[in-house]
Amino acid sequence: MYKVFLVDDEELVIKSLMASVDWNGNGFELVGYALSGAEAYDTIEQLKPDVVFTDIRMPGMSGLELIKELQKFPLQPMVCVISGYAEFALAQKAINYGAFGYCLKPFDETEIAMFLKKASTVLETRNIPDEGRILDYIEDAGEEAVEYLNRSLKNAGIEPHAAAGIKVIVSVGKSRLHPKGCSGTITLRIGFGMYAYLVQIKAEEQLSFDMPPIIMEGVRGIGVSKIIHQAEAIKSALEEAEIKAYRFFTLGSKYSFAQREMELTEKQYGMKAMEEAITNNDNYALYATLQAMEDQFLEGELHIRHAVIVYNQVMMYLGRNEGEIYEDYIFTFSQLERIFKDVTDMLKFLKKILSEKMRTNTFVQRPHGHNRTFNAIFDYVNEHFREDISIPFLSRQFNLNGNYISQLFKKENGTTLTQYLSNLRIEYACGLLVNTDYSINEISEKAGYTDYFYFSRLFKRMKGLAPSAYRSRHI
Structure with a gap:
């Protein structure tokens, strides 16, 4: 009003x-x-x-x-x-x-x-903010970016330097939140089914979400950052809120929205134990560490960022074969959440393939002469590259060992699946940037990326320009 x-x-x-x-x-x-x-x-x-x-x-x-x-x-x-x-x-x-x-x-x-x-x-x-520009400037945080962010905040009725300060809220799920008790709000879509809200809480009111139960059913997680007073701090506050929003993945059934204001605690002894086991090539110590980690996640001592690191480190370790490294990395929280229902499911998957390795006490050897198998996988990837494709997904789809698929793809194609997918998706995004008027956020999703910031960083790394700058230069 x-x-x-x-x-x-x-x-x-x-x-x-x-x-x-x-x-x-x-x-x-x-x-x-x-x-x-x-x-x-x-x-x-x-x-x-x-x-x-x-x-x-x-x-x-x-x-x-x-x-x-x-x-x-x-x-x-x-x-x-x-x-x-x-x-x-x-x-x-x-x-x-x-x-x-x-x-x-x-x-x-x-x-x-x-x-x-x-x-x-x-x-x-x-009052409609330039969503794409705001997102780019949150990532940039240079002098021009800070000036633009401050102006956008003021236009929305938000005073960063006021005593009330700013909080960043992140929601995961198909429904948007409607924060109450705020003097101003900027809503940004930061991925498929992910929203960020920059809000200023009124001093006399408490933050609440006045939404019908049927709408709240479409929200899987909510995270709220600490109070900040500078536009330069929005990026770190957004990262904090996003980690908290994914507590539904790491806390499982123990998670509730009432816990969204919990402080982040990081007791990373489990992470250090994992690194030592991998360094020492000790499968049994690694298996025991993964078992112990489950309690750390469920107690909130480790969070979604640690879950991504654990998955990548263990899969890289398990993928070693004659000097070759497993490279189907997970880069975003949403990728991990789409593969596994929660962190317990992820740890169960890792322990299962680790136990198989312990039984054979050797890495899975790469079979030879299965070009027809590779061709089927290659054709599937080319047809479905905009969808959520990963080594675990292809393993289930083709009923093949994940390490075998990773090694076969590298042998037959000369590049990893991750690299090949990135090339396909970024080139597809380039075509949409030049030939359509879709927003950059929409293009990110259409190219297969559910996280806007990851897409933007990857695009800039591969093309040398941010998506918005690429569009300006080629139109």
Whole structure:
């Protein structure tokens, strides 16, 4: 609901205007009034209304002078001038100064409602953030980026340096949240079924999510960052909130939304034990470590980022064969969550293939002469590269050992599956950037990436330009 402020030196006029219009019914909330231009200026600076109705003739600071002064604000309210028929020339002058419109006394509710409808349309357009640019600048955090982020925050009614500061919320799931108790909110889609919310909590209120149960069923996880006071800190706060949002994966049935404000604790003795076991090529120590890690995850001592590291390190270790390294790495939290239902399932998978290796006490040897098998896998990858393809998925799809698939692909194609998929997807994304008007976020998803930031970093590494810069250069 947009905010309205009234200014007139006659209180009777204020009360008449308050009573003659169904403000709430038109999508607006009356947040205050002032009986002079000087008083109005100070109060408007504090309340930051979206629309101001002001008289023209007032003692001291006139309505025209007030309009000029309001133009100094970073986010200027839309001004509607209150005038009589005798002041029509002044009303026209006010419009030249930047007023959006005028309404004549005595007030006509239909006329004011029409103005509010027009104002609402303009405000809606003005308040839509450039999502792609904001996401790129969160990643960049250079001087230009910080300036743009601060301006975008102010446009949304968020003051980073205010005592209340900013919190970053991340939700995982198909439904968007509607944070309550906030003075301003910017909503960003950061991946398929992933949203980030930059919010400023009102000092007197608590953060809540006023949503029907059926909507909340579409939200798998919620994470809330600590309070920050600088635009430069948004990136780290977003990473913190994302880790917390994936507690549903690491805590399993113990997770509830009530735990979303829990602090992150990192007791990484399990991670060190895993590294030592891998370094010493000790399968039995590694198996015992993976068993012990399950409790660490369920107690919140390890989180989703550790889960990604564990998966990659163990799979790399298990994929060694005559000097070759397993390279089907997991890069994003969402990739891991789509392969396994939770961290217990992931650890069970790793322990199973580790136990097979312990029984044979050797790595799986690469079979030879199975080109038809490779051709079937290769054709499938080329046809489905925009989908969620991984070595574990192909292993189940073709009923083959994952290490065998990885080694066969490298032998027959001269590159790893991960590298080949990346090349296919990024080239496909290049075509969409040049030949369509899809947003970069949409292109990221269509190319097979559910995490916008990972797509952006990978694109820049492979092409030397950010996706937005690539589009600008080639159009």
